[in-house]
Amino acid sequence: MKNLTRLSSCLASIVLLLSASIAQAAFPDKPITLIVPFKPGGSNDIVARQLGKQLSADWGQPVVIENKPGAGSDVGSAYTASQKADGYTIQIASVTFTMRPAIIAKQPFDAQNDFTRIALVGQSPLMLGVRPGAPADNAKDYFEYLRSKPGQLSYGATGVGSIQHFAGEILRKAIGSDIQAVQYKGGAPAMKDVMGDHIEFSIGSLTQMLPPYKAGQIKGLAVTSATRSESAPEIPTLQEVGVDGYEIVQWWGILGPKGIPGDIVNTLNSSINKVLKTSEFKEALAKKGSTPRPMSVPEFSAWMDKNFSTWIRVAKEQNIKK
């Protein structure tokens, strides 16, 4: 009897030990917070919520979306950088995150070194949306027209150093026009002035541009990605119409505070990549004209480095102020 008790207590402790080690291995064992550094309803928010929904189903742990908008995306990013590096606070970041250091003199964090790079989620091309009254129906003629009226034309972007501004300035230089950038508080108001023939063009997200393009209220003359978009395969890429090497895409990635242990980063990366490969996620992104793009941790890190250096170089070349 005594032996039996001893045996059972022995067994019990083994079970306890085992379960403890399993619990340790099974990251995550509590809810994960996914910071969205923008207001609800934008593209970052939509992508984050879809990802969060599927991750929480996979992990059996809730993924809490927390919107922390302000100062571009700096308020939310500064918050993430200050959190514990245990993998339980992660953040969605977009191409803008790698552009800001090139144009903002002082950020409350070091964008290149204060974050753990976890995974790329997906990407989306932009569309060159041209005013309906423009005297050209293809990109080549249109660029000719832009060159023919120096000192008169303007295009719309969404703030100094926004992706739309970078995209516009690079195009302006490539085609040799002196068209002037005018800033708007978002892609929609800029597009409205394109539709009303007030400005020449705006290079905006495919999601926003497709409905008026299909209704004939703007001319879609090119997309900014290296390959055509499945959502509008009839629109050529800028490379096809003679703008060599032009490739600018909107993308979303996942970051965490600096110093998350490597095995947790790998777990997060593989769980996210698993979600990216589901047809549910592909379909959700396709509705926005976007595609998932799984990457390993080193690949994503190299991608970030390349982005940072590209934008710093372009900002210098185009004289976008710091």
Add this chain to the structure above:
Amino acid sequence: MDIFANIMIGLDTAISPVNLLYCFIGVFLGTFFGVLPGIGSLAAISMVLPVTFYLEPTTALVMLGGVYYGAEYGGSTASILLNLPGTPSNAVTCIDGYPMAQKGKAGLALFMTTIASYVGGTLGIIALFVLSPIIVAWALVFGPAEYFAIMILGLVAAATVTQDSPAKGLAMVCLGLLLGCTGMDLETGVPRFEYEFIELYEGFSFITIAMGLFGVSEIIFSVKTAVGRTFDQAVTFKSMLPSRDELRRSIAPMLRGAGVGGFFGALPGTGPSIATFVGYAIEKRVSDRPEEFGKGAIEGIMSPESANNAAVQTAFIPTLTLGIPGSASMAVMMGALMIHGISPGPQLMVERPDIFWGVAMSFWIGNIFLLVLNIPLIGFWIRILKVPYHLLYPAVIVLICVGVYSFRTSGFDIAMVLLFGMLGFVLRSLKFEMAPLLIGFILGPMVEENLRRAMLIFRGDFWAMVERPISGTLLFLTLILLLYTTYQIFFPKKKIVAGDSAQ
């Protein structure tokens, strides 16, 4: 386009039991959040948004729409009872609504704003049905030059909202303009007046300014005068009904307000707040007793409330038909549709008439819900005033802080609202008015943004703006208004006292 066929499609969608249920829940939640000080329609929608991801797209929009106009409506309750505007548009309602409540006419004020909201909302929905295509065409004609012209007209018109001292009113407009300058400059990316605070990169949040200047300062102010005092308010149904004279004075302002609101609501980027200021300014100008404004004139609540709710409805026109949200709240609602893979735009009306007309129709049903829900509740709201101040005010301060914090989850904003409360207290003690400051704060940045945009597009040629027919006309009207106001200052109108309005 056959309007009746559209109404039938709409009705079919709107009266499905699920949509009716969520419409009611949305309106209820919206009113509830709107009444809470510090929680405006944007915060209310953002809070409810995640819930709607699990609904059908039409149902989601029906519910969010309900929350939106419910909150815009509910905001007037706190404005009238406690001088706490929940949204920019409700700030105008404070000017005359709060004095009415202090005179013991809270019930009447709440009842009449409910009616004004309903009438304004209904007329807005009729515009949504009948005028959508025309309004869309108009909205596109408005470029930066036209926006600048109409905003400057609005600024000049609304600056007359001030009562006693024009100099003090002007000073407050200017202070508002300066506060509005804070934050990142759009055209250059340079932060202005941010004093190293990252939280100020996007400027002061409207909520902190409105809550601080109106709400917190009101509370500090009454501490010294009203310890333990409560207002004696009649809560019988009869006390809510207007007298024949009050009714007569209400109708025209209500209709004019709906017109002003419907127009501004349909212009993306302007929206309800300007509509209410302009609506109020017009009433004060056309009234034969402008001296009563600011002291509890019923016209002063009817026009802005009607304008507000008409604008709220017509704001859906550019959002749904052009895919261009006119305000932050509208952007959140568009996001809700896009999560379901529906991109609002010109095709929506053609491809998904059930969504477009169903949502429009449900708004009207929702407005009836508002009426049914709120008239019985008026008696309940008024009882809030029977709570002794020493219990009510600490609770309100806590609610303000929670509301302000939840808006951006930012502790900085709480500090700001208390700071603006102090500022408001000082300004009030010196007999300055708060409304002109808000007008400057809201309109200033819009005027600047559009002027600079237009100047860039025209390469600095101001005359190009005057030569354009719409902006030219609007600028001309502004000039006339300015000259007329100047004339009035130097040659004040002799006061004509009619027999029935003699005091």
